Amino acid sequence: xxxxxxxxxxxxxxxxxxxxxxxxxxxxxxxxxxxxxxxxxxxxxxxxxxxxxxxxxxxxxxxxxxxxxxxxxxxxxxxxxxxxxxxxxxxxxxxxxxxxxxxxxxxxxxxxxx
Amino acid sequence: xxxxxxxxxxxxxxxxxxxxxxxxxxxxxxxxxxxxxxxxxxxxxxxxxxxxxxxxxxxxxxxxxxxxxxxxxxxxxxxxxxxxxxxxxxxxxxxxxxxxxxxxxxxxxxxxx
Numbered sequence: 590x591x592x593x594x595x596x597x598x599x600x601x602x603x604x605x606x607x608x609x610x611x612x613x614x615x616x617x618x619x620x621x622x623x624x625x626x627x628x629x630x631x632x633x634x635x636x637x638x639x640x641x642x643x644x645x646x647x648x649x650x651x652x653x654x655x656x657x658x659x660x661x662x663x664x665x666x667x668x669x670x671x672x673x674x675x676x677x678x679x680x681x682x683x684x685x686x687x688x689x690x691x692x693x694x695x696x697x698x699x700x701x702x703x
Numbered sequence: 704x705x706x707x708x709x710x711x712x713x714x715x716x717x718x719x720x721x722x723x724x725x726x727x728x729x730x731x732x733x734x735x736x737x738x739x740x741x742x743x744x745x746x747x748x749x750x751x752x753x754x755x756x757x758x759x760x761x762x763x764x765x766x767x768x769x770x771x772x773x774x775x776x777x778x779x780x781x782x783x784x785x786x787x788x789x790x791x792x793x794x795x796x797x798x799x800x801x802x803x804x805x806x807x808x809x810x811x812x813x814x815x816x
Contacts, residue, residue: 593746622803631709631808632747632792645803680746691737692804694746 591615595681595695603703607669610698613662614683622692623656623666626678635679638664639686671702706730707795709807718816722780726793726807729774733805735798738767738778741790741809750791751778754798783814 594613602608614621622637636646638658646656653672658664668675678699682692708727716722726736734755739747753760753767753776760767766779780787790811794804 620803624806632806634803634805637803682746691749691752692739692747694748696744696746 593681593683593693593695595679595698597698598696599699599701601701601703602671604672605670606702607667608671608675608700608702610666610679610681610700612664612666612681612695614664614681615693616662618683618685618693619661620684620686621658621664622682622684623664624680624682624694626680626697632680635666668700671700673702676700676702704729705807706733706805707793707807709791709793709810711810712808713811713813715813715815716783718785718814719782722778722783722787722812722814724778724780724791724793724810724812726776726778727774728776728795730795730805731774732797733795735796736767736769736776737794737796737804738765739792739794739806741792747792780812783812785814785816788812788814 596611620639623635624632626632635648636656641658656666678697680694680697682694684692737752738750740750741747751762751765751767753769758769769776790809792809793807796804
């Protein structure tokens with residue numbers, strides 16, 4: 590099993606640019622989560638999907654953030670326009686159900702907004 | 704408001720000694736607790752968990768203790784090894800409530816040879 594695959598691994602962009610982060614969950618998993626890691630807040634949940642449907646996006650910081658899951662094998666997190674304070678590591682994770690035994694995380698995308 | 708708190712950002716321990724990582728939670732509805740371990744440039748990986756019906760769960764060198772009255776859990780690593788050096792995240796959930804994990808900020812453990 591390839592695990593959760595995220596791309597790109599690193600993204601450096603300038604303030605104001607659009608950023609798109611991608612995630613392929615583990616095949617067969619029906620819940621997908623986007624987390625953001627910062628020194629100040631640790632691992633915070635941004636949004637999660639169950640069976641491709643967004644369930645709770647209350648963690649999305651602003652309207653500049655949006656996430657989609659067009660099918661069971663792909664999700665995107667978009668930031669438009671990006672700002673320096675968005676710099677963080679963004680993780681995607683998947684599991685068999687929202688009520689988690691364990692989450693399986695991707696390796697993350699290190700985002701730097703200059 | 705942080706529902707899961709790890710108040711020690713870092714911890715240094717000598718190889719062979721015990722490492723104790725602490726975690727507090729505020730939501731009394733949480734009934735399932737997990738520890739994740741994260742190495743640099745990798746995603747967190749599951750380490751050990753405990754249900755609120757237990758007060759201890761052991762897996763090899765790793766033991767998690769839960770004190771429900773104090774809303775406190777701890778992870779013990781005995782003996783500590785240099786390969787244990789990582790960031791450890793405490794997480795909590797309502798197992799039956801269809802709610803996702805809530806994580807703490809993490810504690811960076813350094814095991815010194």
